[in-house]
Amino acid sequence: MSEASSKPAVTLSALLGPRGAAITKAMQAAREFLGGHGTAELLGRVGQTIAEVPGVEHLDKRFFQASYRGDVAAPPDDLLTGKGVFYLTEQRKLFLDCTAGHYQVTWGYDHPELTALVREAMGSGVVWDDHSNIPGATVKRLAERLVEVANGRAPAADLREDPNALNTVLLGICTGSVGASSALKLALKHHEVVRPGATPVLVALAGNYHGTDFLAQRMRGMWAGYFGGIECVEVEPNDLRGLCQAFAAHRGRVAAMFAEPILMNREAIVLDAEYLREARRLCDAADALLVIDEIQTGFWCPEVFMFRQYGIVPDVVVVGKGMTSGLHPLSAILYRRRYDRLAQYDAISTNGNAPLAAVAGLGCLGLVEAHREPIGALAQHYVDRLHELAAAAPDRLVGIRGKGLLAGVKFHRVADALEFHRRAIERGLWVRVHAYHEGHSTILTKLALAADRQVADFVVETFHEILKEM
Ligand SMILES: Cc1ncc(COP(=O)(O)O)c(C=O)c1O
Missing domain, CATH: 3.90.1150.10 (Aspartate Aminotransferase, domain 1)
Known part of the structure; x- marks a missing residue:
């Protein structure tokens, strides 16, 4: 460990096992192919097997769980490498990726500016991750920039004091599921203060997806038998009457309403402006939190946050996925200061503070603003x-x-x-x-x-x- 030997202890090809050298060679050839052709040429070959890339025996998924296709016997055909909106599979088929990876690769694979930015940041001393008590310049700047963009104005001191501004950011959380669960906790903490003793009701859209946390899954109908002391109610998206009825039926107990501007888990249903405005009005009247989950929609429109197209200000906004374009997961919740009741370890990912991921977040923000x-x-x-x-x-x-x-x-x-x-x-x-x-x-x-x-x-x-x- 002390003296650097001339031979590195870890290399990609060695780490990939006996077939590593062949696999990395294929990957490199695929990279050269994708980098060496323009968009029109690549579009012309989408769906074809690319002979310029050597065919090699790839690793299978025998140790994966069944739901991750661990039981598939056919030759593996996972992603080999990607560039922009294109990727090549292990069986050398050229794909046009129409879903940006798993809906998170905002700027496509290996975006030249983002890749250069991350390299520059590493060269400048930005570390990958650290303790959340010492976040460093990039995390602090990302928090400031998110506030600026969410409120549509520079984060001057007045924003910090404005009771209606989204002026508080929790960034030390890694995936969107932790972001959504943190928003749930904010809502429950608020409920305990303003309606002590009342069983909280969470209102969510039928077909919602707020990640894999237990309570988030409860909101979409899972694990019902395991939960007591809390009620979850589903309302039909864009059904104004149903929404009003749900709030009326649970008057004095609604802790929060969760909504996604576009339900990507339910056939991309878009929420009407009228519906979200009514949700805002009902939450105000009930002193309940309106939580807008922008994990899908955030960073994918010119305004960065889609809620800004609706003319409403939520109490909490959740972002994740596209914020870092898949470079490293990072999520955040932005909320009004009066809901700031969580202690540090109530909502944290100890490996999600991520100074380097924050660079990617700043880069994605910068690219959206520039384009x-x-x-x-x-x-x-x-x-x-x-x-x-x-x-x-x-x-x-x-x-x-x-x-x-x-x-x-x-x-x-x-x-x-x-x-x-x-x-x-x-x-x-x-x-x-x-x-x-x-x-x-x-x-x-x-x-x-x-x-x-x-x-x-x-x-x-x-x-x-x-x-x-x-
Ligand atoms: C709207 C929404 N909320 C939450 C999540 C969970 O995010 P993650 O998969 O990063 O935990 C997702 C993921 O697809 C999502 O689309």
């Missing part, structure tokens, strides 16, 4: 093109769901959605399908902000072709 207009224009273009698709195939399609780059193509029949999905994957378009719940029949896309019109057109034109073929 506001093109992001808005691309989103509009994509939506317009998708509506043409829906108009051209009314017998198959109900219509287009979602907003901007977070878009769903809703089919009349589940079987059609599944068949469309199968054909899209075959053609090298990585899209997802919601067809596993009663009534779900939607193809989901979330184009990375690294996409351009060419890419958006290619996606929609391929969709047209698939529909014609079916």
Whole structure:
């Protein structure tokens, strides 16, 4: 450990085991292929097997759990490497990633500016992670910038004192699930103070997804038998009457309402402005917290936070995923100072303070701000093109769901959605399908902000072709 020997103790190829050298060689060739071709050339080869990359035997997932496809016997075909909106699989098939990874790779794979920024930060002495009591410049600056963007003005001293401003940030949390659970805790703490002894009620949208924390999963119907002393109520998105009835039925006990501007777990349903404004009014009247979960929507629109399109100010906003473009998970909750009642270890990830991840967060923010207009224009273009698709195939399609780059193509029949999905994957378009719940029949896309019109057109034109073929 003391003297550096000439031979490194750890190298990627050695760490990957006996096949490591071949695998890293294939990865490097894939990287060169993706880096050496322009968008038009790559689009022309989407779905093809790329012979420029050597075929090697890849590692399988035999030790993975079954739900992560650990029981699949076929040759492994996971991601080999990616660049921008493209990636190559281990079986050397070129894919166009229409969902930005797992909806978190805001700027596509290996974005040149973000990669350079992270390297620069490391070279400048920014450490990967540290103790949350000594967060350092990048984490502090990200907190300040989030406040600035959420409130639409510079974080001067007056913002700190403004009771209505989102002026408090909890950043020492790693994944979105911890962010959402931290928001739940803020709501319950507030409830204990203003309604001591009353059983709290949490109102959430039917089809919500706020991560994998126990209580968040309870809000979507799981683990019901294990919870006492708390009630969870689901309301239908955009059903104003149902929303008012839920608040009336639980008058004096509602602790919080949780909402996502776009329900990416329920066929990309978009909340109406009227509905969210009513939710704001009801929460105000009930002294309940309105929590907007922007883990999906945040950093994917010109305003950074989608709630700003609704003309409301939530009590708590949760961001994660896209904030760091997949470089390292980082989530945050922004809230009004009067709800600041949690102690440090009530909500923390001891490995999520992340000075380097905060650099990625600052970089993503900077890129969104620098590209506001093109992001808005691309989103509009994509939506317009998708509506043409829906108009051209009314017998198959109900219509287009979602907003901007977070878009769903809703089919009349589940079987059609599944068949469309199968054909899209075959053609090298990585899209997802919601067809596993009663009534779900939607193809989901979330184009990375690294996409351009060419890419958006290619996606929609391929969709047209698939529909014609079916
Ligand atoms: C709206 C929403 N909330 C919370 C989460 C949980 O985030 P994570 O997977 O980072 O824990 C997700 C993840 O998809 C999400 O989409």
